[in-house]
Amino acid sequence: MLFVGFSENTCLLLAFLIYSFTFTLMVSGLDTVAPSVLIQEPETVSSNNGMFTLGFFRPQNSTRCYLGIWFMSESFVVWVANENDPLTDSSGILTISGNGNLVVLNGQKQVVWSTNVSTASNSSAQLLDSGNLVLIDRTTGAFLWQSFQHPSNTLLEGMKLSTNKKTGKKMLLTSWKSTSDPSYGGFSLSLEPHNVTEMFVWKENHPYWRSGPWDGTAFLGIPWMTQSIFQNGVQIKEEEGIYNISYDQTNKAILVTIILDSQGIVKPMIWNSKANIWEPQRKGFHSECDVYGICGPSGICSKRGSPPICSCLKGFEPKNKEEWARRNWTSGCMRREALQCERDKYGSQASKPDGYFKLEKIKPPDHAELLLSISGDIIDCQIMCLKNCSCIAYAYERRIGCMVWNEDLLDLQIFPFRGVDLCIRLAHSELGIDRRKMTAAILISVLIGIVLITAFGYFLWKKVSKQKGDSFFHWEMHLQIHNSKRMRNLKQVKIQDLSLFDFRKLATATNNFDIANKLGQGGFGPVYKGKFEDGQEIAIKRLSRSSGQGVEEFINEVELISKLEHQNLVTLLGCCIEGEEVILVYEFMPNKSLDEHIFDPLQQKSLDWGKRCNIIEGIARGLLYLHRDSRLRIIHRDLKASNILLDEKLNPKISDFGLAKLFGGDEDQANTKRIVGTYGYISPEYATEGLYSEKSDVFSFGILLLEVITGRKNTSFYEDAESLTLLGFAWKLWLDGNVIRLIDPKIYDASFEKDLLRCIHIGLLCVQELAKDRPTMASVMSMLQSDIVDISPPSQPAFILRQTMSCTAEQTPNNDALCSINNVTISKFEGR
Template structure:
């Protein structure tokens, strides 16, 4: 920052003209230094840049909101990505602020010279401002330190002499080298807090905080409630993040001692950027910037499935996404509330079958476990596992024990006192947990040796075999008699159930131990009573499959009953498919199947009741659409995306829904979306990419071109349907299928045209009002258009869609021509309630014999 000198041969007018030209052409001027001395300041249109040109600090206004902040962002990433903000909760009302060193502190002053923000150092010593300097490092850390006679700080120097550093006050981002955790000497806690919204950096509801008590772990909080926990650090990774493995270019650190407890990570490749963030919607995301692709790529995220939800299965309940239902009780335990358990509500947890007897108790070995909540556990790092077992055995309050560190065969001891909370089992990963159990429940044959002679053993075996044969024969005769006594309808019920189970086992034959379909059966009289004999006033909706009724069980639980048409062959196929699929799926954005009923000619499916019914009943209803403000619509879009991602990637199998539409998305009391109706869904094997069908089923307006024309369906055809649905949520208008009554383009064509003309915001539903974020709306429209591109290979995957929706810094490609329809049909029918042969045009190609639902 030297003195500006005017060359002798310039006159004053030439200088003023040159100055005006520079300001006009280069409105934002970057200082050539990374330092800010006590005599310098940063104002609007000025920035300081780290020595390696990695990070930049200056004033910014998100989405041109009129509110101004001082922040740090990546210098050379096109989509500006903010990593730290000084005054996140006290924005300036205009750009006339000053950021400088004053009274040995960093301060932000408004145009009236009033203090807006300060580093607030109380022990910075005495002396002039010239004695301290601020410096922006290539790590993204803004530091305040002694000036050191003009020498600059290097990345390798100790942080002990920093007067202040931004790394101690993170916002929503954890960068390499930052510490997430506690300084135990001062009681200082470093944690992440999400932005309020995508364009409002003020403190949001979600935070990611390390709890150092007991066996330390990190929790994701929603205000005062826990949403997710990492599990404690086991020496290699967090026990709740089995996919967390050291890489050549990325290492993870967890340090715990008497002075501090923190988590950190580091990157060894200088051209690779990585950051961990908490999004405004409550997701943890690790993103990496790959120079070759020029975009932020998803590396890891959480919560990713139902078992990531905190306390999903209650005390002692074990959550397992490979089980159906996901909640199960360990050996020696049974559900606390069997009725709720049968209805797939495991939040009540499990209770012991047999009371403990401290002197005789044994321990049940559970492998591949996410350890229980550990903040109240006891830790001894010096013990081995054998000593740990002895300690837990002697302490009658000890309910479980495990290793503190799993490296090199295991070391240290952790014991849990009281109920075991938030257990989860993995196919691969986690660690061994030993749970206290009554000896009689363990069936530990290894410790009881029975000495018998070979003759006695042989005789015993023969006797047992004979008894077993007699019992089997008797039961077989009884079964035969029962079957003969059954009427044709009852035999039909058995055959249908057997067909579902057998076909299900064939579908899931790749599993080593396929689970039985543990789906509760409701008797017909129970559902008649619940729905008041299927009264019209309880009817929620109707489709080609039949009707859906609201009901209330005797114990008070509200349910939705889908009663399939007696003469609908399609209904029978849908019923079997739904039982096979949705009974095994567990996700917060998928509707929960509680059970089924097969009696006489009746086939019924029982679901959890959704208070706000289907999305189309709100979205396309002028009287109710105002209930969906922009934040609710955005949450609905993100929720549907997460549910579809679970089907495509995170569930036990890759599942293509094939009929995603507004009427198949249900809304609960808080307007949270849940995907429903899996009658047309298909399972893909692990290496399968697409499939072909001669019978095209679906709904006009949501089917992708390759599916409608050639019967080819894949996850990308679901992505197309999602794109249509997204644009409908934004606009409040139906896509109207393959035609439009006034010969205009359908919704996809209209959205494409307005986007190309730069008028994307004209698409938004007037019922939203003015309370929306323009950039967020435009991002959603762009994502929707990317999803409905004509060629399947150009469409993003759902994992990329989720990233694009939840990260304002993700780079979005420009969409290509959508697969919208240019033809016109003179008939306008509700394809969801009729089944008829029609002819229509998709991208100028005629398709006939569409089997619509």
């Protein structure tokens, strides 16, 4: 008898139950593999949180057996032990060996895999909640071995990929051969901290894809990275020559991971808790342009437009035209004209110096060199490159500094957004336009001149253009406009009390409109920084010849803003009309535009709540002046963050009056069939019926106010599967009584909470769907200054849901399934 007072059968039953309970504790119910415990298929070990499981598995369509770790189900294996030594039957055993190592044995008790630690003795293995399998010294608690230091094809949160710059030793991801074969598939992903830090996918020992340089927050070759769940989560650190990259998801409710699939594609994945499956957060890189160097040296790849995808850079031509005709571009391109240094080297006659041609939104080429001595700006970068005969291109990125290239430009790609401005060195003769185009342009110009320019107009223009730029005068002239389709009516421009600048003076101030002085590009044309001989800095908007709306904007700006004067409106200093040149001259704003500060992760920190509050009140004062206090009653119609410029003290000034409209004394509303403005900022009555009024600007101000407080864009805001816009999300939080979640964490302070909540309340009042429900700017100013104590509750805003539609334009970089087409934007000026 085993137990006194019990029958033999009862004792046997109790012994079996005790054994089963003990075995369950040792194996299935705990996260630890202790010495003397044997785990065989189908027995498993689970992490305490139940998310990760360690055990033997068989891939789909395979009879081979492997030891691995999977997340939630065997369909998503994140780590494999014996990937190159599979078991052929179900006799595999996982246990702690006599020497303290965790081992996998086959049916003949032969070791097919081991942690292979020489110092292991009194040890056990544990599966942590992070999915990290560790071998632990039970005496000291130290980790002797970790699966996180031996990755498979999956990068989990908290796992690090590393490279020892001194020894060259790397910790990298390796792809599976196929979905049913976890053995090495030929692709690997590693961190490469050379001149600049990048990620590379290698196919065997050859580069297959690269991420572009790391700028401290994102990789420049992954445009969507800053507008995804990976924003601010990726970190790269250096310790004693060892560089590590890891990912830490700030929102713990979202589970993300990255896998390197069998095709060499890097796929960010997000866990769908409703469907209990992992889904691609994006499609990864999947087009031909993403393959490393597909267009060869000095070739550039573009997914936009019609095939072929590869073309040569300006000033270059195919090295092997027959191969290019067969769409084999790997031989690349070569220069048509040698650079000045090369000509001087071979004793050629002196010629004009080289110049630079700028490409925008470019993936930086491989082999970038960082000029650490450059702490200045893009002009310093250009000067340094021009002095070095071997420097063939440069790019300036403010988070990185000056990057230059002394080798062939390889792996170039045009992006739909982000990227860098790449300036390519060309011989002077290559900087001009094509001779045939030049001849055609001359002929067209002559014909237009004969038809349009009368002798009276010519002499009148000559007389006016000779007057000095600093003199004030009354001036009238007819500005004649032409485009390729039809002649437009003559428009009369009246310029009163406005300086007329000499074109040569403006050209000198901008160093002949040098690309290094270019601040941005808008619907009107390029914007340049200039400096007069007396030291005065200016911003110059030069009408682009290809602009379809620029002349109308010019007339509007001259007729309206020249009559306005307010501390929160940008000052128009004068203009220039000479020949085909149409130019506006403004005061220079050293801190550029508001969007550069509130939407940039690094610049956001420079704007605390006090500064943001001052900016909000300044914009409100400027609008109040336009609506009620100026000689003219003006509706701006394009109020947005990029049209708010900041002076040296970060005081805001409203700019860009090209779309503004003048109201008569008894007018309070107008109608138009031509909807203009910027998607995401225009009011609902204007977007749907063409009705605009003061309340249209109030709506735009409400959007802008919420953007300043949240630090997030209304036009690219995606919160969840409900497709909420920023307004929708704010309204949802308002109804839930949790609007504090809306506040940018960088500015939140409990002592300012009342003011922040008050501003959000005002913002929601401004964006109400019905124009009659919105306050006037006079009321807004009173509420901001706390003159109105009791503020009425807001009603539901407009546009709280984002439409899902079939898009004919580029989809949003944040979510492939959600998109919006900007059919009404005609101006998108950069800060200047």
